[in-house]
Amino acid sequence: MAQPHELRERGLRLTPQRELVLKAVRTLGHATPEEVAEEVRKTHPGINLSTVYRNLETLENVGLVQHAHLGHGGVRYHPAEEEIHAHLNCEKCGAIIEVPLDATASFTQSLIDNYGFHTDLSHLAIAGRCEACFIKP
Amino acid sequence: MAQPHELRERGLRLTPQRELVLKAVRTLGHATPEEVAEEVRKTHPGINLSTVYRNLETLENVGLVQHAHLGHGGVRYHPAEEEIHAHLNCEKCGAIIEVPLDATASFTQSLIDNYGFHTDLSHLAIAGRCEACFIKP
DNA sequence: AACTATCTGCGAATTACCTGCAACTAGTGT
DNA sequence: ACACTAGTTGCAGGTAATTCGCAGATAGTT
Numbered sequence A, B: 001m002a003q004p005h006e007l008r009e010r011g012l013r014l015t016p017q018r019e020l021v022l023k024a025v026r027t028l029g030h031a032t033p034e035e036v037a038e039e040v041r042k043t044h045p046g047i048n049l050s051t052v053y054r055n056l057e058t059l060e061n062v063g064l065v066q067h068a069h070l071g072h073g074g075v076r077y078h079p080a081e082e083e084i085h086a087h088l089n090c091e092k093c094g095a096i097i098e099v100p101l102d103a104t105a106s107f108t109q110s111l112i113d114n115y116g117f118h119t120d121l122s123h124l125a126i127a128g129r130c131e132a133c134f135i136k137p
Numbered sequence C: 001a002a003c004t005a006t007c008t009g010c011g012a013a014t015t016a017c018c019t020g021c022a023a024c025t026a027g028t029g030t
Numbered sequence D: 001a002c003a004c005t006a007g008t009t010g011c012a013g014g015t016a017a018t019t020c021g022c023a024g025a026t027a028g029t030t
Helices: A016-028 A033-041 A049-061 A105-115 A131-135 B016-028 B033-041 B049-061 B105-115 B131-135
Strands: A065-069 A075-079 A085-090 A096-100 A125-129 B065-069 B075-079 B085-090 B096-100 B125-129
Touching: A016 A033, A016 A049, A016 A075, A033 A049, A033 A075, A049 A065, A096 B105, A105 B096, A105 B105, A125 A131, B016 B033, B016 B049, B016 B075, B033 B049, B033 B075, B049 B065, B125 B131
Parallel strands: A085 A125, B085 B125
Antiparallel strands: A065 A075, A085 A096, B065 B075, B085 B096
16 A cells, blocks of 8 residues: 555656655745646656647646636746745736735725625736836836 | 717717717626617617727716626726725626615725725626525525 | 555647638728 | 829638547556
8 A cells, every 4th residue: 555645645647757746836826837848847748738738628627726817917826834925926027916816805805795795806917007017118 | 159068068979989989888888898889780780899999998988888897798888977895706607786885985994994905896896606506506 | 665536747738819811892982 | 073092891811728539558447
């Protein structure tokens, strides 16, 4: 009997590709599937992009990673265990500012109170302009 | 000299396609380009999807419509003159709840104060669950 | 070692959106 | 009314991101 492993614990097979995809997400922080693939290819050049997509989906299903929609460029994945935060995405320079969720708590609470809407701000970026880009458009 | 028209006033030619695209956005409220095309085709069956895309872009450039990223499905367009609001998008049932921006003002102000980040919440939807879907997953 | 469900690689399909270009036409000047 | 020209349109094709089908490979079990 194998020792418990975070992947096997969740009913997943332990393949090199899968482990590397998870590791890449943890290394990169907020990465697109394409970036994850590139990171994985450093040690496993043959990995197919479909495999990356499928593993990201699988890993999300078991709660190890999450995706968010940050700005206009596609989806980005991040590790689920990291401190949950909202993303502020500067439309001009592309910077992503992370905001701890307690800064958003009163806002999300008011949405519940007034609209019965339960939100997860970590799921997508809030678009806008960072200080620098706001001052000098 | 023609009488002023909202399109011509902005330096645009007055084509049937253009007028119909604008009218469709106003009729539909929050529509994808595809939905706009379908609406336009009710009275102008021949319109090409590219024309819809180009007109949406053009109309946005002159400030008559705006786009927002609502949830996972692509971009949606809405008339610019309507009251600006944020969108709450239920991930489960797809409902879109409109929230007047003054409900979000204190939150956006705190982002400016704490992060120097100037945001436009009308530009994209906040993901979450509406009351009904929250209670019964 | 054999077995089998899961997983991977690959190629093709799909979706959403964009581009180049020739033909068309709205608005202007005559 | 007629011609002119730049803004527009339709069409065909292109790209980028993501998904799918399937045959072969392989992790974990017996």
